[in-house]
Amino acid sequence: MGNEKAEPKAKGPRVLVTGASGNVGAPLVAHLVQGGASVRVASREGTRAPPGTTAVRFDFEDPSTHAPALAGVEKVFLLRPPAVTDVNRHLLPVVRAAKDAGVRHVVFLSLLGVEKNPVVPHAKVERFILEAGVPHTFLRPGxxxxxxxxxxxxxxxxxxxxxxxxxxxxxxxxDTRDIAAVGARTLLEEGHEGKAYDLTxxxxxxxxxxxxxxxxxxxxxxxxxxxxxxxxxxxxxxxxxxxxxxxxxxxxxxxxxxxxxxTVTPDTEALLxxxxxxxxxxxxxxxxxxx
Structure with missing residues (x-):
């Protein structure tokens, strides 16, 4: 399927992007390619690959797709699809698989105010990433x-x-284009690990x-x-x-x-x-x- 085709050569990190066709993911992929990253675009079919990227089959609800998609990946952009409501069953295993694959940085698209709202799914994912000890950046947009x-x-x-x-x-x-620009910066640069950015x-x-x-x-x-x-x-x-x-x-x-x-924060302007x-x-x- 997606991994059968050789990945484009790139000088930057190898990044797996989930939610790559969405309002955040699509501009993020464009920024990453422009920044020199080797981008793997995750989708259920494993066939959608914008120019300069490689398509890989990845399904949150099918654990057998996780390890192959993550093999050799250095960084992951993790987004919880709205349809994934049971994060214990369908999203936390992805974090485990990323750690097992040696991924050295996970950028998770979370939610503004999540640290004060423990009942939302994003809070559970953040806690699990912290407990798993995976180097991370939390993007918390409004x-x-x-x-x-x-x-x-x-x-x-x-x-x-x-x-x-x-x-x-x-x-x-x-604007999700600003979220994507921030996400690309945190993935392409070093020094954002362990940070949480409130984006408005x-x-x-x-x-x-x-x-x-x-x-x-x-x-x-x-x-x-x-x-x-x-x-x-x-x-x-x-x-x-x-x-x-x-x-x-x-x-x-x-x-x-x-x-x-x-709440209005200075993080977006400071980062961009x-x-x-x-x-x-x-x-x-x-x-x-x-x-």
């Missing part, structure tokens, strides 16, 4: 701007609404302010009706979305409504040497997806 171009795209495009139950709470959004943009916005920016950039009204949790859940239930997923989303926006998602991408710039760059 809310992805890209949620607005994926999860909430239909409401914005079809209904002219930013329909989330966040009240008037502020949120420190971050440079401002905390209410969803009313975000709707106003959408209105300005798109040139048409985008409202923020500030729905309650029940109205929000009812709309998503009508779309045949699983109740468990609706509950997770409602919980996330309850955190926003309570004013607990507005520039200001983070702004919400206005994000909307401008993705304008076509809401038109």
């Amino acid at each position: 809310f992805f701007m890209q949620n607005l171009s994926t999860t909430h795209r239909e409401d914005i495009r079809e209904h002219g609404e930013l329909f989330v139950p966040a009240g008037s709470g502020r949120t420190s959004f971050i 943009g440079s401002e905390a916005l209410t969803y009313a302010e975000v709707a106003a920016l959408f209105t300005e950039v798109l040139g048409r009204p985008i409202r923020y009706p500030a729905p309650g949790a029940l109205r929000f859940a009812a709309r998503w239930y009508g779309r045949n979305v699983p109740a468990s997923y609706i509950a997770v989303m409602t919980g996330i926006y309850t955190v926003c409504r309570l004013g607990l998602a507005g 040497g520039r200001a983070p991408i702004s919400m206005r710039q994000f909307i401008q760059d993705h304008k076509s997806c809401w038109l």
Whole structure:
């Protein structure tokens, strides 16, 4: 399958990237290739390889794929797919396999505030990585701007609404392109082991302010009706979305409504040497997806 093809020669480290086709993984892979890394792109099929990379078969739910994908790898970018809810069964074995394979650095995409929220899956993964003694870096980003171009795209495009139950709470959004740039730096450079970086943009916005920016950039009204949790859940239930997923989303926006998602940190700017991408710039760059 993926490992049958010789890997491209590179001067940098050999890195396995999970979640390589996602909003963080895709730009991360591009940065790593540009930085000279030898990149293995992990996927269930083991057939998707962007230019300059090698595809390998890797399935969180199939332990037999772990050791072959990790053989000879020096560094791993580890991302928990949303579908992987049982981290004890499907994610912690990957950490064990990485340690057994001699991986010398795991960069884990975690969650802002995870150290204060022990019930989220990311907290369990962080604890296990620490207990396993694997050299690591924890990236703890805030809310992805890209949620607005994926999860909430239909409401914005079809209904002219930013329909989330966040009240008037502020949120420190971050563009996943900035997360990818930070991730690449921590993988390509030495000296990030044992660090945890809290990644946010440079401002905390209410969803009313975000709707106003959408209105300005798109040139048409985008409202923020500030729905309650029940109205929000009812709309998503009508779309045949699983109740468990609706509950997770409602919980996330309850955190926003309570004013607990507005922390702004300097880590992103310090690591990238520039200001983070702004919400206005994000909307401008993705304008076509809401038109």
